[in-house]
Amino acid sequence: MKHLLVLVLSALTASVVFAQPYTADRHLARKVPCQACHVTGDTSVPVRKQNCLACHQSYEVVAQKTKDLKPNPHFNHYGERDCSTCHSGHKPSVTSCNQCHKFDLKTP
Template sequence: MKKELFCILGLLCLSGAIAAQPVMADRHAARGMGCEACHAANDKTRPVRKDACLKCHGSYEAMAKRTEKVVPNPHFNHYGDRDCTTCHKGHQQSVVSCNACHQFDLKTP
């Protein structure tokens, strides 16, 4: 009984810690970037496409170079140059879109 209570408390603490991880938009805000950095014309109703990210991050080739040691390289593969936000979510936990079909041990920031 006592042990179970600790487990429940432990889980609550753990989920709290995960929820407290700042999401991508907040990490950009912390570097002084406003909403309009990603939301063109500050319009939040339109989807954020990769050209918005590439204004600052250069190109898929540049991203592939940054993660060239990661296997598989999330920025260079047969799945193609998708919108960055298929993996990097703005205001929620990011995902690994590859894992709709694979089981790669990747972690998307």
């Protein structure tokens, strides 16, 4: 029984280590509490860009951080999109540009 428990715990630990973290996981790892994004405390309400920019400063600052990506997803023909267009807190994020284009961008 003890051996089985060790195997199960090892498998769970391995899946956590190798799983692609969601945006919320990345924030929690940096000690950012849920309320920093969900300012009303209501997790059923989508997080809006102004909540993101409370910590990430401005869309221009974010675009500067991704300036070496080709193309820069934060400097595009749509302008300042809502962050949740691509970034999802509790599910895999998407590269919304790929609805029309085929870019090799990884969206955290």
